[in-house]
Amino acid sequence: MKDISFFEQVWEVVKLIPCGRVTSYGAIARALGSAQSSRMVGWAMNAAHGQPDVPAHRVVNRNGLLTGKMHFGAPDEMQRRLQAEGIKVKKDQIVHFEKLFWDPIKEIGGE
DNA sequence: AGCTTGACTTTGA
DNA sequence: GTCAAAGCCAAGC
Numbered sequence: 001m002k003d004i005s006f007f008e009q010v011w012e013v014v015k016l017i018p019c020g021r022v023t024s025y026g027a028i029a030r031a032l033g034s035a036q037s038s039r040m041v042g043w044a045m046n047a048a049h050g051q052p053d054v055p056a057h058r059v060v061n062r063n064g065l066l067t068g069k070m071h072f073g074a075p076d077e078m079q080r081r082l083q084a085e086g087i088k089v090k091k092d093q094i095v096h097f098e099k100l101f102w103d104p105i106k107e108i109g110g111e
Numbered sequence: 112a113g114c115t116t117g118a119c120t121t122t123g124a
Numbered sequence: 125g126t127c128a129a130a131g132c133c134a135a136g137c
Contacts (some may be wrong), residue, residue, distance in 0.1 A: 004122075005135085006133085011127085024119085024120090025118075025121065026120055026121095027135095029119085030121090034132080034133065037119085037120095037131095037132050037134075038119040038120055039117055039131095039132070039133075039134090040119090040133055040134055040135090041118085042118040042119060043116085043117055043133090043134070043135070044134090044135095046118065046135095047119050047135085048118095049119085056118080059118080061118080061119060062119075062120065066118090067118050067119080068118030070118080072118095101128090110122055
């Protein structure tokens with residue numbers, strides 16, 4: 001079952017992110033096996049615009065910074081969505097990011 | 112068929 | 125501690 005594109009694989013992982021949790025592009029990339037192609041995850045998110053089931057707002061860079069907020073409809077939409085889930089965001093940065101960090105590899109196990 | 116882009120990560124100085 | 129450059133792979137044109 002590999003008919004799906006790389007993006008869809010990323011979306012699958014992103015959709016697995018629990019509410020109130022966040023993860024990093026690199027973590028997803030590793031979970032898919034593409035260790036250092038974290039850029040591809042970001043690109044997959046770009047394609048995720050047509051995927052309402054993909055909570056891209058839960059995916060941030062390894063610093064916990066909302067790097068992709070600008071790609072949302074509004075620059076504040078990403079931050080607002082995170083706060084709506086109980087995640088505190090300060091200056092585009094997730095508070096307690098380390099505690100809210102969700103590792104997909106723990107769920108997928110490297111598949 | 113090939114070159115450019117891209118919401119990142121890591122390593123080096 | 126911060127700043128700069130290289131690396132990576134897949135989709136788009």
